[in-house]
Structures are given as structure tokens and as C-alpha cells.
Amino acid sequence: MKILFPYLARWRSANRSRYHQLLSHLCDFGHQIYVLNAPTMAINDISAKDVSGQDDALPSGMTVGELNTPELLRTFWTTPIRRTKLLKKGLVSITSISQIRRFIEKENIDVLLLYNLPQVPLLHLVECRTHFDLADDLVAMMEVEDGFTAKAGGKLLARIVQTHMISKADTVTVASSILEDQIEREVLMLPNGADCEYLDEVDGNRWRSKGLGPTVGFVGAFEYWVDFDLVIQVARKLPGVHFVLVGSGRRYDYVRQQVDLLGLRNVTLTGALPYDQAMSYAAGMDVCILPFNHGPVADGSCPLKLFEYAALRKPIVSTSTQEVMKIGEGWISFADNPEDFAGAIEAFLADSSAASFSAGTGRALVEQRYNWKLLARQFESLLLNGAVTDLEASSARGKILEELES
Template identity: 25%
Template sequence: MLTNLRPEQKNKLDVPDFNKNNAVNGYPTAQKYDMVVFCHLRWQFVYQRPQHLISRLSKNAKILLIEEPIGYDNHDESSGNLLVINENLHILQPKVKDIEAISIILPEYISNLNPSVGWFYSASFSPLLEVFDFETVVFDCMDELTLFKGAPKQLIDQEKYLMANADIVFTGGKSLYESKKQHHDNVYCFPSSVDQPHFAQALNGIEVPADIANLQAPVVGYFGVIDERIDLELLHETAKKLPNVSFVMIGPLAKIDQSDLPVEDNIYYLGMRSYNELPNYLKGFDIAMMPFAINDATKYISPTKTLEYMAAGKPIISTKITDVVRDYSICVNLVETADEFCEAITYLFDKRDQLSMELEYFDILKNTSWDATANKMESIIKTFAQ
């Protein structure tokens, strides 16, 4: 039996009644969907792989994306928030205590038990496999979540269960592919891609935001989530060695506290900025950085921002993340220590080999796009279903 249910749900069956036809958040009735996506990341958080892919897939399918529960208030009668992104893409934020309890509220939002595709970003949703009768189960493994800080112990077993029930496994990088192909016979590697026209706006005459426009050059910038994957000590030591360089960190904090951040006069934390604003900030960067720590959480990552920085034509400095070294060492400056970081900044600010860098970027970018990735994934799913 399911546990941690809302009081009014205590006497309901584990398997929901999908014959119900309720109004939700003013939306007329429970809807019929072609695909249900289960995602650990908030749609309105940092815009990354799930948003890029699912928004494109929704052009040809009606999709309900279910986020992790946001909790509930006993005095709140609503069972969740339904965000209507467009006619074909809806986001459900369940107001229940745990993922298993989502099954109880599903009849209010979805009218069919048998969508064509169940698409998982996190194995924590695997208990919901028992509720649906998907024609095809897809696991788009974008990160090795079991190695992240605070990962629940049961996630390892949940991933084994999901892998055993998945028909298709996609991975977000080559290292992940090599890991997952040992446990499944239908794995495809789709490294993070890029919306090149969006970030190439930084090459044009767009405005640099006021909060970095007047910073002392060179401006060395990062955007993305700031969490245990960032080498804060490396950032701190480099900033101390180069007091005349401005270091800009854009993005929300996750699983670390404000007190964990290094403080120097030349380190600027700007908080989260919207996806639409990022090209403007990139235009204000002289150099883009990826100061990732080398730890369990970064063992399998393939940073999306690598290609986004390239599309903006920015020199890039990165620590030696396996997939970055493997795929981009020809044009990304790789460092391990603060001294090497300083040397790379000094060298790149002179803009030597700029033409060579741009040609290498062009060769990489012409072979990838989120549109192409989504189309290939869609083709694989259709072929499997035949």
C-alpha cells in the first residue's frame, strides 16, 4: 500500500481510477497524453537538456511532464499545479509527500493509462512504472544521479529496476554511455548539444547587462548551477592570485550554502538569470570557464555549457572533465591548478590563435544541434515501436 497520503486519500486504492474526468486548475478535464515524462529537475529552473528535448518532442506528441512532489498543505485542497506551456506540453507539480503518492492524483490530470512513451530522467520515479502500461519506456540518463551529493540510498536499486524495464536508454555523454552499455543492450549516446542561433547572439550587437558591463577586464565568467560539482577552492585561489581579473558566477545554488562560497572583491555572484538573458551575459565575458571539481559527481558529466560557450565564440578554460578532455581538448584550455588557471587567463586575454579557435568551434558546432538530437531520438523510438 502507498504511504504518506493526504488525509482524503487514505481510503483510496493503490491503482487510480482513470475513468474520472475532473477539472484541474481551470483546465477543462483530465487530458489524454502520448508521452509522460518523469523529471527530477524543475521546468522553471535552469534551462537544460530536459527542456531542450521535451519542448522539441512536444511538436509531434502531447506530453505531460511530472516533476518531483512539491509537498502539500493540509488546508490546500488542490492536488497539484498544472502549468500549460503550450497546447501540447503540460507540467504537473504534484502536491503529495512522496513519488509513490503521485499515482493517487493522476486521474485528475491524465485520462489514459497507456501513453505510447514513458520517458524517465530519474529512476526515483520507477515505482510509477506499475501504474502505467507504456508501449515504450525510455531512460534518458543525463547524469549519474546516484553519485550526487545527498542521493538517496534506494536510488541504486531503483535505477537497476528502471534499466531492467527500459526498452531504450539514452545517455548524456560518452562516459555515461560506456557505463550504461554494460547493463543494457539498447543504449545510445547523445551528448549534450546546443541551440547555436540562441547563443550566437553574443556575436552580434546585443546589450551587455549593466551588472557586468563595467567590471574590470578581463571578465572570466561561468553560468550554470553552483553546487558540489564546482571547485570552489580552485576559484578562490585563482581569484586571489589575479586580483585585477573579474570572476563572474551566474546561477542558483544547490546543495551548498551561501557561506560555502569563497569571498573576494573580484568574485561576483549574480544569482540565477533566465535562458533568454544568457547570450547577453556571454557577450560580456572575455573568457568562459568551467571550474569543475574532479569528484564522483563530475565523473560522468558532459557539460552542456561547453558548446554554448563555443556558439558565443568565447575562449574556454576547463578543468579536466573526462568528456571535455576526450572531445574538446583541441580547442578548450585544460587546467588542474590555480597557477595553470592563471596562466591560461593571461594567455587567452591576449586573444592569440583567435582565428584557429573559431575554425575549430565551427567544425564542432556544425555537427550538432538539439533539433537533430531530438529528431534522432524520435526516430529510434518509432523504429523500436514498429
């Protein structure tokens, strides 16, 4: 099977997305993947820029190229102008139609993988099967990121476009049960996961060797759906605990300013790091956190870092967003204010048995349900056959568990 993935970001950015995981595993299964990048965007978004030191090695069967963007549009794309992100991505999609058509014909592509609303022009202009992956509540994200456009009718238009893409694509996946409940047609709920085998090889001693005492950490995007004000308040309440915040994004400068202003010597900001380095920091943490803001964006999210923390056998403290509560009932500690959040962290640091239970339960859950090999097998079956039955999913799960045990 040959899959073409027009990516409206940079494949070698610091953002190791679900598409990196799913498509890399499909390569391992013998399929061919073609990724076409959008140009680098001049905003503080970890997915919009290549990161220095990111592993350049690609899995066998994967090719990464560039979308051919006209010079005028490339200039517009790289100019930081507020409220133009969706417009830029839409224009890139429109101007790439001819290139994508030719690519599909030349390489005999079987499936065109789409994932974002600005890609709607590509849906009807190709001679192959189309798949739409809904990983986030895109309408809610648009409303938060561009409230002016949303109020001017953009939200209604975005809802219409999303509904159209879901209804017209040959197959559809969603990343969370919250998103699945919003859709009328039959879809495959394909959550995020973790690569246990890879993470088992990650060494956390680089951070532990610094000898800074108990460590609490966050790895991810510094974006509006993360409650960094909560993290800062918790760090102030726990001066004897070191907080490591790994990543970058549009909120990074604000967080850095607050840390400096308050003189928080127990907070370390690493900035954007290659994936292997980010995971080495996570492996050295005693407790990992998911401090999301409440709202439809976070409620409908199936956080990839949740499963990576769990695969690394870390106890987790999270705010009580809907999808995370469904997944983490009974083993994740939930708190929504600075006092309770700090208390949950202290409880894990003080009670090794509670921390071990959370860590062990999370790891077992990832192995059994949220392992990328299993998820990629289900995705493969959907793309090949148009559906994944419960029997197929169970068979795939059994096959993965056998591989893990051998």
C-alpha cells in the same frame, strides 16, 4: 506522439535542463508534451524553485501541470531536513501513481519519460512505453550527497535500482560515453548540446557596457561538483580580470562568504537568473570556465554549459574531467591547479588567435554534432522506432545542417 514527463523539480526554475531543450524541440516537431511538476522544495537548489522573471511562454504543444501531492507529504517536502531528498522524491513518485495512471489513460500517452531513481515505482505500473534517460552518474551523486545512507547500504540499493530501470525500460539514453561504457544493454548515447539559433540572438552588451575590463565567467549550479575554491584562488591571482559567477545552489552562500571575507572586488555573484539573462552574461564574457571537481560525478558528466559557451563562440578553460577531455581535445584548454588555470586564462586573453581558434572550433562542433535540433531528431527517432541507426543519425545531421545554411 504524446509524452508524459513527471519532473521531480520545477519546470520554470532557473535550471534550463536537457529536458527543457529536448522536449521543446519535440513540440516544434509536432509532438505533444505533458510535464507534471513536483512541489517547490525548501532547499537552495536552483531546480527546486520557480525563478522570478523566467519566461512563462511554453512552446505550442506543451502543457505544464502539477503532481497531486497529499498535504502531509507536501509539508514534509517543503521542510528542510538533511538527507531526505531522495526519500521525498520517492514518496512523491509513489503517491502520484494513480494520477499518472489516469493521466496516461485519459490523454492516451505513448511514452512515459523517466530520469531519476526515485521514479522506479512508475516503471511497471503504466500501460504505455517507458523511456529512461541517464544524464548523470546517479549512484555516485547519491554517495556524495548522502554518504551516511550510502554506507548503510543505500549505494548498493541505488545501484540495483539503476540497473533495474536500465534493463526494464523500453528504450534508454545516456548523456556521456563514460556512462555508456558502464551499461551492458544497447543504449543511445545522446549528449547535451546548444541551440545555436537562439544563442545567436543573445546580446552580451549589457555586461560589456559596464566597462570592467577582461571578463571571465561561469554559468551554472553552485553545487559540490564545481570547484569554487579553485575559482576563488584564480581570482586572487588575477586581480586585473573580473570574474562573473552566474547561478545559485547549495554552495552559493559559501562562495559569497569567501568572496566577502577575502575582499575580492573583482568577483561578481549574480544569483539565480532567468535563462535569457544568464546567457546574456555569458555572451559578454571573454573567457568561460568549467571548474569541476575531480570524481565520478564530474567525470561522467556531459556539461550543458560547455556547449552553450561554445555556441556563443567563447574560448573555454576547464579542469581535466574525463568526458570534457574527450569532447574538447585540441580546442579546450585544460588546467587543474590555480597557477595553470590562471595561466590558461591569461593565454587566451593575450592571444586573440588562440582564443579565436578555440571559439571557432567549438562553435563548428556544436553546429555539426551538438545542436539540439539534431539531438532532438535522434531522440524522436528512438522513441518512435525503438532505435536510431547510423544512417538515421547522419540523415538527421544533414537535415539540420541544411536548415542552418538556408
